[in-house]
Amino acid sequence: MAFNGKFEFESEKNYDAFMKLLGLPSDVIEKGRNFKIISEVKQEGQDFTWSQSYSGGNIITNKFTIGKESEMHSLGGKKFKANVRMEGGKVVVDFPNYHQTSEIVGDKLVELSTIGDVTYERVSKRVA
Template sequence: MAFTGRYEVESEDNYDAFVKCIGIPSDIIEKGRNFKIVTEVAQNGNDFVWTQIYPTGQSMTNKFTIGKEADMETMGGKKFKATVKMEGGKVVVDFPNYHHTAEIAGGKLVEISTAGGITYKRVSKKLA
């Protein structure tokens, strides 16, 4: 499947401005600034298991099916319900205070989050 794989952050744009905008505390922003987050995606048709693994050993997993409401968690730890959509090959979801898309482009995982007019872009390379 298109998204299945293990990816490591290669570059980020607007990290500080975005996480401040969505209310992440400054001590957490500082810790996360240079994290090489690993994202593992398992896709089986419309079913996804999307895990982010932090260098601290902590991880966050969201399991969802395209078009069905699912229990989700934000990067700040808030729990919420959302319906994830697939639009033009992109996974699209509205978190409580930001809009998020993810796609595979040029073999890389490209994630874009937008809140309050600030766009955060994270590009992750596929690991062998």
């Protein structure tokens, strides 16, 4: 299934534990808890443009091609290179400090980010 669409944040699990493991200060974690995140994904074959807009106007956009090394930006805004792959209909990427999978389940975008034994789950509903 193509990943094309616009998705609005709906729910999350293990936010605090995951953000602490990322090393974010408690004031940043608190501020981020109230963000309204809109994810917009455009897929053309193996090429993706993946943007996340946060409350306050901050936007992180990653452009990548499945199977090719691409320059990416992490949640904290740090640049790194990664080889994004597709496994069983999921987009999979290893960020510097965590492993992430993203998939479409019905009308939802489900993103799982894992550090050690803590998995942060963010679910967003399709709005367009």
